[in-house]
Structure formats: structure tokens, C-alpha cells
Amino acid sequence: MGTPLPPVANVVRFVVEGTTPHAPWVNAIHYGYTGTPPTAANCQALAVKLYGLWVDNFPPLMLTSATLEGVTCIDLSSALGGTGQHLGGTNGSRGIAELPGSSAVVLSKSVARRYRGGHPRSYLVAGIATDMADTGHWAGGLVAAVTGAYEAVQTGMNGTVEGATTLTTEVVVSYFDTVSVPLAPHRRIVPLVLPVVGVVAQPRIGTQRRRIGV
Numbered sequence: 338m339g340t341p342l343p344p345v346a347n348v349v350r351f352v353v354e355g356t357t358p359h360a361p362w363v364n365a366i367h368y369g370y371t372g373t374p375p376t377a378a379n380c381q382a383l384a385v386k387l388y389g390l391w392v393d394n395f396p397p398l399m400l401t402s403a404t405l406e407g408v409t410c411i412d413l414s415s416a417l418g419g420t421g422q423h424l425g426g427t428n429g430s431r432g433i434a435e436l437p438g439s440s441a442v443v444l445s446k447s448v449a450r451r452y453r454g455g456h457p458r459s460y461l462v463a464g465i466a467t468d469m470a471d472t473g474h475w476a477g478g479l480v481a482a483v484t485g486a487y488e489a490v491q492t493g494m495n496g497t498v499e500g501a502t503t504l505t506t507e508v509v510v511s512y513f514d515t516v517s518v519p520l521a522p523h524r525r526i527v528p529l530v531l532p533v534v535g536v537v538a539q540p541r542i543g544t545q546r547r548r549i550g551v
Contacts, residue, residue, distance in 0.1 A: 359438025381421025399429025443543035
């Protein structure tokens with residue numbers, strides 16, 4: 338077992354997970370917050386909020402046999418930070434034309450600062466075979482729809498208040514830097530937290546082969 342990652346002040350981590358006919362899938366999303374750290378009850382309420390927004394926006398883009406199973410919210414400010422979970426079971430509704438189980442829509446996230454390895458992205462379960470423009474690319478309609486769906490989720494989460502905790506915006510967290518910390522495991526003493534300032538889905542068909550079930 339590796340050394341635990343250091344705390345990240347004023348950040349919560351959401352784990353959005355579900356299944357496809359081939360394997361489970363997981364997306365990790367981070368949000369900054371102001372106020373006091375969320376309690377377990379606050380984290381559960383935040384998980385419910387994100388689950389609802391995902392249901393509102395992504396099932397129409399997902400294979401009918403793919404599901405959203407739940408969302409977990411974890412406060413990263415300390416090892417004893419609050420944790421809450423919401424479980425569900427919502428199927429996609431786009432159709433039954435399957436692609437390989439590892440297929441994904443790559444969502445690129447931009448931040449204001451350049452840094453080594455600074456290419457944050459998410460690999461989203463979306464699209465079916467009829468959404469392909471060719472063997473390596475998604476059709477433009479799906480690309481635009483995924484970008485819009487994710488932006489709607491962000492808009493819904495931004496400014497959410499639970500108890501004495503107020504979410505700000507989505508952020509990315511960098512724990513490692515081979516330049517400033519040249520010795521393995523290259524872990525930053527204080528993790529770098531950067532707000533996400535833009536998102537865009539990429540036309541190339543991505544793969545979750547190394548990320549499925551992680």
C-alpha cells in the first residue's frame with residue numbers, strides 16, 4: 338500500500354460511477370469550496386445534487402445498457418474529512434448500437450496556468466455506434482452535446498450551498514511534479530489546485546482501457 342496523498346484544503350472529490358455491458362466506469366471530479374469543511378450529511382447532499390444533474394444531462398447521451406450507479410463526495414481537507422454517497426441506477430437512453438467497451442468521449446479541461454503534465458481531462462461514457470463520423474472520430478453533434486451537458490452540470494454545481502460549505506467551481510488537483518520534486522515519488526508537499534476555466538469535448542474517439550474500474 339502506498340503512502341496516503343496529502344490533504345487538499347478546501348476541495349471535495351466527487352466519484353461518479355456506473356457500468357457498461359463490458360465493465361464498470363469511474364469519473365473523478367474536484368470542486369473547490371469556501372466556508373467550513375462539509376460534514377458527512379453535507380457530503381451526502383452534495384452527492385445527491387451531482388447525481389441529479391448527471392441524470393438530467395447524460396443519460397440521453399449514453400448507451401441504453403450503460404448505467405449511472407452512484408456518486409460519492411469526499412472532503413479532502415483532512416484524513417477525517419466528511420464522506421457521503423448517493424446510490425441510484427439510471428440507464429442511458431440513446432440507443433443499443435454498442436461500441437467497444439473502452440470507447441469514451443474525451444473532455445479536455447483548460448486551466449489558467451501552464452505546468453508540466455497540465456492536460457486535465459475526463460473520459461466520459463457517452464456515444465453509440467451511430468454517433469461515429471468515421472472509425473476514429475465522433476460526429477460533431479455528439480461532441481457539441483457532450484460539451485453542453487458537462488457545462489450544464491458545472492453550472493448546476495457552481496455556488497451550491499450545503500450547511501456552512503459553498504462550492505465555488507470545478508478545480509483540478511496536481512499531486513506530483515517531476516521538475517520541482519525530482520526525487521521519486523515526485524510528490525508535492527502542498528498539492529497544486531487550479532480552477533477549470535473551460536471544457537470542450539474532443540472529436541477523436543478516446544479509450545478508457547487503462548481507466549475502467551479504477
